[in-house]
Amino acid sequence: MDDTDAPNPSGPRRTFVRAAVALGGAGAVASIAWPVGRYLQPVGDGVPEDLPPTDVCADSELAPGQMRSVRVGPIPVIVLRRHDSSLVAWSALCTHLGCTVRFRPESDDLHCACHGAVFDAATGTRRSGPAPSALAKLKIEVRHGRIVAWA
Ligand code: FES
Incomplete structure (x- = not known):
């Protein structure tokens, strides 16, 4: 028997199997890395500048x-009348x-149910x-008896 009858260890079938295994491994790593990276990369406040003034309600309708x-605009906003009667408006988009x-x-x-972030209602700062x-x-004021918010 001579060496030319032995199967070729680097034939096309073996190359295909190696490529398929490598591709599958890369896919598995990507399927784990992408959501982890997404979790670790914050979106920021997401509020564009120059959002138009938007009517919230009558000033008399919002008690302390x-x-x-x-x-x-496209941003969900929470308007609060503080107990000292001041007004604050926060983007409701978790950072x-x-x-x-x-x-x-x-x-x-202000609580985010997705991953448990908590923000101070008076200052908007992160508590945990x-x-x-x-x-x-957001900016907020009373105009002609109406509360108006904008960015
Ligand atoms: S989106 Fe993760 S804590 Fe709000």
């Missing part, structure tokens, strides 16, 4: 401790991955959780 949810935060009057904070920065603050 109450809130309103509105959209200013972690952009889920919508909710006001919790019992703890006077994975969000890297404060909520974006």
Whole structure:
């Protein structure tokens, strides 16, 4: 028997199997790395500049401790009447991955249910959780008896 009858260890079938295994491995790594990278890369506040003034409600309709949810352009916004009667307007977009935060009057904070970020309702700063920065603050004032918010 001579050496030319032995099977070729680097034939086309073996090359195809190696390529398929390598491709499958790369796909498996990507399927894990992409969501991990997405979790670790914050979206920021996501609020464009120059959003038009948007009517929230009549000034008399928002008592101390109450809130309103509105959209200013494409941005969900939470308008709060603080207990000292001042007004604040926060983007409701969590700065972690952009889920919508909710006001919790019992703890006077804004909570993101996606990964548990908590923001201070008075200042918008992050109290806990994975969000890297404060909520974006919108401008707000009372015009002719109506509360108006804009960016
Ligand atoms: S999106 Fe992750 S904590 Fe809000």
